[in-house]
Structures are given as structure tokens and as C-alpha cells.
Amino acid sequence: MAxxxxxxxRLLREAVEDNxxxxxxxxxxxxxRGRRFFxxxxxxxxxxxxxxxxxxxxxxxxxxxxxAAEPSLLVLHKRAPAPAPAAESFERPQRLSVAALDLGIExxxxxxxxxxxxxxxxxxLGLHEKDxxxxxxxxxxxxxxxxxxxxxxxxxxxxxxxxxDRSNIANDARGDLFLSIHVxxxxxxxxxxxxxxxxxxxxxxxxxVAAEENRDSGYSMADLRTLVDxxxxxxxxxESRRFAASVQQSLLxxxxxxxxxxxxxxxxxxxxxxxxxxxxxxxxxxVSCLSNLEEAALLGDAQYRQSIADALFNGIDAYIHQGTxxxxxxxxxxxx
Amino acid sequence: MAANQASNVLxxxxxxxxxxxxxxxxxxxxxxxxxxxxxxxxxxxxxILKRDLLVGKExxxxxxxxxxxxxxxxxxxxxxxxxxxxxxxELVSHLLSIVKKGKESAPIRAxxxxxxxxxxxxxxxxxxxxxxxxxxxxxxxxxxAVAYGLDALLHSLIIDIGAGTTDFCSMKGRYxxxxxxxxxxxxxxxxxxxxxxxxxxxxxxxxxxVFMVREWKEKWxxxxxxxxxxxxxxxxxxxxxxxxxxxxxxxxxxxxxxxxIVETMYALLAEVSxxxxxxxxxxxIVAGGGGLIRNLGPxxxxxxxxxxxxxxxxxxxxxxxxSDGCLSIAKDAPxxxxxxxxx
Numbered sequence: 196m197a198x199x200x201x202x203x204x205r206l207l208r209e210a211v212e213d214n215x216x217x218x219x220x221x222x223x224x225x226x227x228r229g230r231r232f233f234x235x236x237x238x239x240x241x242x243x244x245x246x247x248x249x250x251x252x253x254x255x256x257x258x259x260x261x262x263a264a265e266p267s268l269l270v271l272h273k274r275a276p277a278p279a280p281a282a283e284s285f286e287r288p289q290r291l292s293v294a295a296l297d298l299g300i301e302x303x304x305x306x307x308x309x310x311x312x313x314x315x316x317x318x319x320l321g322l323h324e325k326d327x328x329x330x331x332x333x334x335x336x337x338x339x340x341x342x343x344x345x346x347x348x349x350x351x352x353x354x355x356x357x358x359x360d361r362s363n364i365a366n367d368a369r370g371d372l373f374l375s376i377h378v379x380x381x382x383x384x385x386x387x388x389x390x391x392x393x394x395x396x397x398x399x400x401x402x403x404v405a406a407e408e409n410r411d412s413g414y415s416m417a418d419l420r421t422l423v424d425x426x427x428x429x430x431x432x433x434e435s436r437r438f439a440a441s442v443q444q445s446l447l448x449x450x451x452x453x454x455x456x457x458x459x460x461x462x463x464x465x466x467x468x469x470x471x472x473x474x475x476x477x478x479x480x481x482v483s484c485l486s487n488l489e490e491a492a493l494l495g496d497a498q499y500r501q502s503i504a505d506a507l508f509n510g511i512d513a514y515i516h517q518g519t520x521x522x523x524x525x526x527x528x529x530x531x
Numbered sequence: 532m533a534a535n536q537a538s539n540v541l542x543x544x545x546x547x548x549x550x551x552x553x554x555x556x557x558x559x560x561x562x563x564x565x566x567x568x569x570x571x572x573x574x575x576x577x578x579i580l581k582r583d584l585l586v587g588k589e590x591x592x593x594x595x596x597x598x599x600x601x602x603x604x605x606x607x608x609x610x611x612x613x614x615x616x617x618x619x620x621e622l623v624s625h626l627l628s629i630v631k632k633g634k635e636s637a638p639i640r641a642x643x644x645x646x647x648x649x650x651x652x653x654x655x656x657x658x659x660x661x662x663x664x665x666x667x668x669x670x671x672x673x674x675x676a677v678a679y680g681l682d683a684l685l686h687s688l689i690i691d692i693g694a695g696t697t698d699f700c701s702m703k704g705r706y707x708x709x710x711x712x713x714x715x716x717x718x719x720x721x722x723x724x725x726x727x728x729x730x731x732x733x734x735x736x737x738x739x740x741v742f743m744v745r746e747w748k749e750k751w752x753x754x755x756x757x758x759x760x761x762x763x764x765x766x767x768x769x770x771x772x773x774x775x776x777x778x779x780x781x782x783x784x785x786x787x788x789x790x791x792i793v794e795t796m797y798a799l800l801a802e803v804s805x806x807x808x809x810x811x812x813x814x815x816i817v818a819g820g821g822g823l824i825r826n827l828g829p830x831x832x833x834x835x836x837x838x839x840x841x842x843x844x845x846x847x848x849x850x851x852x853x854s855d856g857c858l859s860i861a862k863d864a865p866x867x868x869x870x871x872x873x874x
Contacts (some may be wrong), residue, residue: 199682199684202685202704202866203679203684203863204863205705206675206679206684206704206705206706207860207863207864207868208868209705209706209864210669210675210706210860211868211872213671213706214654214669214670214872215871215872217654217655217658217670217871218655218658260845320648320745328868414537439727444732461790468588
């Protein structure tokens with residue numbers, strides 16, 4: 196009991212200190228990694244700072260030969276606390292109703308994930324993600340083209356493309372929709388389908404998936420600000436969400452006929468670089484899970500890959516026809 | 532721990548929520564209101580309502596006549612909107628006016644809970660916005676307040692599921708740092724949005740609002756096995772009141788929050804020192820409105836089996852767990868600590 200009271204008293208003191216620090220505009224406590232780092236290097240850094248201060252203090256001032264000790268030390272030791280960073284103030288942007296613009300959908304860009312030297316994930320049965328995604332993309336593209344849509348594939352063979360290359364291809368083709376096809380790698384007992392659109396991630400697993408797929412993006416740290424801006428302020432978000440929901444729903448509904456235990460891992464947001472740099476509604480579908488033995492076996496079957504392509508087609512078709520039947524510019528050819 | 536306040540001081544704990552705000556006081560009062568504030572939209576509305584301001588359920592019920600504000604977003608004031616700042620002040624003033632009856636001149640010391648991921652700039656903005664309403668104010672992370680109120684300060688994991696955010700706090704016997712806490716935006720509001728979408732997809736001609744969806748969720752939310760009786764609601768379909776069965780949609784919408792919660796729970800558990808992980812797994816506490824989702828506790832407990840098993844408890848009174856925790860902090864804070872906070 197007394198131990199609990201002591202603990203409570205200490206936590207209360209820390210809570211109040213945190214409030215006082217907030218009011219004074221101090222920085223929050225560093226994360227553990229930072230503390231470890233400073234723990235290890237802190238004493239050395241302090242020593243270094245001391246000698247630096249000494250060197251500055253004893254530096255002769257040109258002209259009068261006197262030292263500039265006082266002002267220099269003042270700079271180092273009597274630095275006034277930084278003012279609290281001003282709360283960013285902005286007008287919240289109003290959501291744009293894309294339906295009001297009555298935009299048509301004519302060109303679809305299909306991106307087969309990975310390729311060339313980027314194998315993607317490899318299943319227990321030796322199947323590579325890059326081969327599975329290309330096969331499905333090819334089947335889907337043919338089906339879309341047969342329905343009168345103009346299709347552009349980011350790769351048609353075993354080519355190595357950066358994520359930047361892929362989004363450039365999509366933008367240059369003036370695609371109306373962008374679908375990136377991937378196959379997941381999860382802990383072996385997990386399986387299922389998930390579809391992503393661009394946004395900050397909502398769960399650690401989404402970060403992990405995004406980090407995996409963002410490898411070899413072609414972007415560098417210099418592009419960080421631009422990418423982060425795109426992730427947070429993207430006006431295509433609502434359309435991408437609806438597109439993702441339509442594809443996810445269709446994949447689940449159609450594939451569960453052959454694979455009843457398929458898990459619905461949901462529609463999620465994550466900061467995928469390939470989605471950030473494209474200019475049209477864009478999604479990334481993890482259509483299966485190569486790390487799961489049963490799904491790996493299914494992916495080895497051409498019929499199942501065709502079913503995935505069909506389900507993706509149905510998802511795209513449903514999205515195009517949501518609400519506004521006239522969205523497909525060549526309505527005469529498009530019937531399903 | 533002894534209370535150190537002067538006898539005329541009113542000590543309060545406030546859980547300022549996106550959807551509901553609760554207050555608990557040292558005088559034993561507990562009040563909860565919907566976090567809505569509305570001003571009559573025009574002269575006619577003012578004449579009908581005979582009021583300049585409505586708060587809580589009253590505001591919600593008369594929303595068609597009001598400039599209605601839900602001033603908190605993800606548990607924080609919507610910065611940049613003067614009207615929302617004013618609305619938060621009115622909301623807090625309203626809560627205080629209810630509990631201050633007969634003690635109007637009493638100085639108020641308050642502890643206010645905010646989401647775990649609130650930045651210092653957010654807290655300072657909130658403090659500035661509420662200036663003048665309290666004599667002294669301490670702002671703490673909401674799940675920490677819950678842990679404090681339940682004496683679960685060591686080897687526990689708090690999951691506080693609100694409307695705007697789901698906050699996690701791994702209690703390690705210290706004031707939680709950023710690394711001990713997580714905030715997900717998957718919470719009550721995201722269930723509402725998902726449910727609205729699913730019902731709209733299935734019955735495109737049905738006419739319903741997010742307020743109706745929220746009521747359905749509050750009455751019938753569940754995960755896991757469906758209830759014995761189907762969830763049937765009445766909505767106008769092309770103007771004709773029609774009964775629709777939303778059991779499947781309710782299950783899908785509510786269960787959509789389970790995977791991210793489980794993943795975050797695993798992530799925080801993995802960061803606990805190995806020798807204490809089992810103790811933490813056996814001491815997971817769910818608070819907030821999300822605790823009222825049927826079967827959520829057992830569902831999360833079931834997920835723990837993958838990592839060695841554990842125990843998930845749902846607090847008995849999720850509505851007031853946050854404000855009661857804040858009140859405990861306020862009552863325990865010694866005079867010297869209040870003094871450090873200035874006026």
C-alpha cells in the first residue's frame with residue numbers, strides 16, 4: 196500500500212513537471228533510443244562542449260587583445276528557454292466532391308508489383324511475388340481492354356522499375372485510375388486480403404507492409420517533405436478510399452467462393468510511395484498471401500490467379516459504375 | 532494519499548471527449564454530456580429556442596435550428612477555428628456550471644485528460660483556450676488518468692477506446708513517455724463511418740444520418756458471435772419507413788477495429804521487458820466508450836492466446852473511468868505541485 200502511494204506521489208510529481216515543461220515550451224522527454232545514445236555519449240559530449248566553450252572563451256578578440264569570455268559563455272550557458280512553438284493555425288480545407296466534376300474514367304494503369312532484380316516475397320513453394328503479380332496484371336489488363344478501357348501496364352515483362360518510374364509511367368499515361376498489385380508476406384498462420392490507399396498508417400502492421408513495398412523507391416531523403424505533404428494533403432483521398440473499398444469487397448466476395456477461409460484484413464491507409472506520387476485515384480491491393488502455405492498453393496494454380504484478375508476487374512467495374520453510370524466514357528462498350 | 536486542498540476549493544476531473552465529455556468532482560457529482568455546442572442559426576431559431584446557446588443532447592436534438600459544433604477532433608480542439616475554440620470553452624463552462632451549483636465562487640482545480648498522442652503544442656493550445664475557467668489546471672494523458680484511478684500504475688496496459696481515438700498506455704511505474712503510448716484513429720467515429728458506408732452500400736435508397744448510425748452502434752455494437760435477435764432498424768426508404776436487418780454490417784464495422792487494436796497491443800507488449808510481459812498480459816484494461824462493445828474484452832483476450840495468453844478486463848464504468856482517474860490525480864496532488872503551475 197505504502198509502495199503504491201510512493202509510486203503515485205512520484206508519478207504525480209512527474210505529471211506536474213511535464214505540465215510545467217509544456218508551459219515553458221520545453222521539448223518532450225526523448226525516446227529511449229535517444230536516452231541510450233545520450234547516456235553513452237552524454238559525458239563525452241559534455242566534455243567536448245566544455246572544451247569548445249573554453250576555446251571560444253579564450254579566443255582573442257581582434258583589435259584589443261582582450262578575451263571574449265563573458266559573452267561567449269553567456270551564449271552557451273544562459274540561453275533563454277525557447278518559446279513554445281506557436282500552434283499551427285490554418286483553415287481546414289473543405290472536402291471536394293469529385294462527383295460534382297463529373298469526370299470520366301477511360302485509362303487504367305495496372306502496376307505489377309516488383310520485377311527484375313526485385314523479387315518481392317518468395318513463397319514456401321518457390322513462387323516469387325514479381326511473377327505472380329505480372330501474371331495477374333496481364334490477365335486483368337486483357338480483360339479491361341476487352342471491355343473498351345485503355346490500359347497501360349507499368350511493366351509487361353520481368354523489368355526492374357523503381358517506384359518513381361512506376362508513378363511517372365502512370366502520370367505520363369494520364370491514367371484515370373491506378374492499381375498496384377502485390378502479394379503479402381505475413382506470419383505463416385496469417386492469410387487474407389487487404390487493400391490500401393494513401394494516408395498515414397493506422398497500425399504497426401501497415402507500416403511494416405509499406406516499408407517492405409517502399410524499398411527501392413527511387414526517392415531520397417531530399418524528397419521527404421514533398422512526399423509527406425502528398426501523404427497528408429492528398430485531395431484524391433476520398434475517391435481512392437471508395438476505389439479501395441470496391442476492390443476489397445469484390446476480391447473477398449469472389450475469392451471466398453474458392454477459398455472460404457480467406458481473411459478480410461480490411462481497407463487501410465499507409466504511406467506507400469508509389470501511391471503518393473501518382474496523380475489519379477490510386478490503390479495498392481495485397482491480393483493474397485504468399486507466406487501462407489495454402490494460399491501459396493492456390494497462387495500456383497492458374498485458375499485461381501484468373502479468379503483474382505476477375506475479382507479485381509469486378510472491383511474496378513463496380514467503382515466506375517458507383518453512383519454515376521456515365522463515368523465510363525465509352526459506356527456503349529462497357530457492359531457487365 | 533491525503534488531499535491537500537483548502538476546503539473551499541472545488542476539485543474536478545474532466546474527460547474532454549470527442550463524442551462525450553464527463554466530469555467528476557470532489558463533492559461526489561458525476562455528469563456526462565454530449566460534446567456538442569450549438570448557437571441558433573438565425574433569429575427565427577432564437578425565437579423558437581428562447582436561448583442563445585445549447586449544449587449536449589439539447590443541442591443535438593435541436594440541431595436543425597443550430598450552428599452545431601462538435602469542437603473536438605480526435606480528442607483535441609480543432610485549431611484555427613475560433614468558433615470551435617469558443618465551443619470548447621462553452622462546453623467546459625457548461626460542465627462546470629452544472630457541478631458548481633451553490634459553489635459559484637469556489638476556486639476550481641482541474642485535471643484534464645487528453646489523447647496519449649497529444650503534442651505539447653496541442654496541450655498548450657488547449658490550456659490557452661481554457662484560460663480563466665480554472666484556478667489551476669493539470670493536463671495529463673487520458674489512459675494515464677485511467678491507470679491512476681484504477682491503481683494500475685505498474686505492469687499494466689490501458690486501452691482507452693473513445694470516439695476520436697483509441698489510446699494505449701503501457702504503465703511501467705513512470706509517467707508515460709511517447710514510447711509508452713500509442714494513439715490510433717481507429718475508434719468509435721471510424722466504426723460509425725464504416726457502418727454508414729456498409730448500410731448505404733447495401734440499401735442505396737435508404738435515408739439515414741450519421742447520428743442515427745451512432746445511436747445504432749451505441750445500442751447494439753458487438754464483435755464475435757451475433758446476438759440471438761437480429762439487429763433491425765427502421766429507416767425511410769424513398770420516404771417509406773422500412774425495417775432493415777443490419778446485423779452483418781454492425782459486426783463487420785465493429786470488427787474492423789479489432790486488428791489494429793490487437794496489432795498495437797502486441798507491439799506495446801513486445802516493448803515490455805521480457806520478465807514482466809506475462810504480468811502485463813494479465814493486466815490489460817479496456818476503458819472508454821469502446822468498452823461497451825459487446826464481446827470486445829473476450830475477443831482481445833482470445834487474440835492474446837497467440838502470444839502466451841492473458842487477461843483483458845473492461846472497466847465497470849467506462850463512461851467515467853477517465854474523469855474519475857483525473858479526479859483522483861487532482862485530489863492527490865499536493866499543494867506544492869499546484870503552486871508550481873502558477874495561475
